[in-house]
Amino acid sequence: MNELFDWFGMAANWSGEDGVPVRLGEHLWYVFQSLVIALVIAVPLGLFVGHTGRGSVVIVAVGNAIRALPTLGLVTFLFLLLTESELATVIGLVILAIPPILAGTYAGLRATDRGVVDAAVGVGMTGWQQLWKVEVPIALPLVLGGVRNAVLQLVATAAVASYVGLGGLGRYLLDGLAILDYAEVMAGAILTALLAIVLDLLFAGLQRAVVPRGVRLAAVAAGKGGVNAGGAE
Incomplete structure (x- = not known):
């Protein structure tokens, strides 16, 4: 434990190309690229299917x-196929991020009360208006829940970038294991976990800010109703 505190206390670990700020920025960049591409693919597809x-x-x-695919094996295969480290890593991470976003978007729309949709049809809304004015606002909690799930998976898995010669927080894991520096390995794991927690809290705040209060209350009420029904059974 003292070695871990010493590692975090060393000024050399907070500056230069191998410093924490640089590695953190690289990690966030891989996550950001992958998330944006996955959103562009999965959200429209989920909206259409839902x-x-x-x-x-x-x-x-x-x-x-897709969930069954081993990300490290996929990234390694893509690297051998494309011979481009960052492209292979981003493609692998995008493939990992698509299922939770797609599932959240699809489930959110399918969970919309059909009576509400029928009422929208009854007042003369077009299919496009039904989608964006009724279904999407109601589905937002599940849609954003899928995005949060994808972000957590991306943060945890972006460490595979180091295995194909890139940076990120995974470098501390790989380099530490190579020289049996377990303090560095633990530091990399702790930094990755802290990043995941911080991003999850940020997305939780975004979810609370974006989702209408009435929709949040309805979702909570539905959840309590499900628990009560389950208990009655």
């Missing part, structure tokens, strides 16, 4: 298959 109901079986099957 709104129309078409292709839901295929989406579930593909999502489950």
Whole structure:
């Protein structure tokens, strides 16, 4: 434990190309790139499938298959195929991030009360208006929940970038193991965990700010109703 405190107390570990700020910035960059690309792919697809109901079986099957892929093996394969470290890493992370975002978006829309949708149809809303004015606002808690899940997975898995010669917090894990410096390994793990916690708190705050209060209260009420029903059974 003293060695760990010594590692964090060394000025050399907080400056230069191998310093914590640089490695943290690299890690965040991989997460940011992957998240944006995954959002561009998964959210429109989830909205389409959730709104129309078409292709839901295929989406579930593909999502489950992707979840089973080992990210490190996938990144290594892509690196050997593309010979480009960052591209291989980002593609691997995007593939990892798509299923939770897609599942959250699809589930959010399908969970929308059909009576509310029917009422929107009854007042003459078009399909586009139903989607953006009714379904999406109600589905936001689950959509953002899927995004938060994806962010946590990306932060934890972006460490694989170090295995194909890139930076990020994973360098501390890989380099520490190479020289049996377990204080460095623990520091890398702690920094990664702290980053995941901070980002999750930020997204929790965003979720609270973006989701309408009425929708939040309805979601809480629905959750309590489900618990009570489960207890009654």
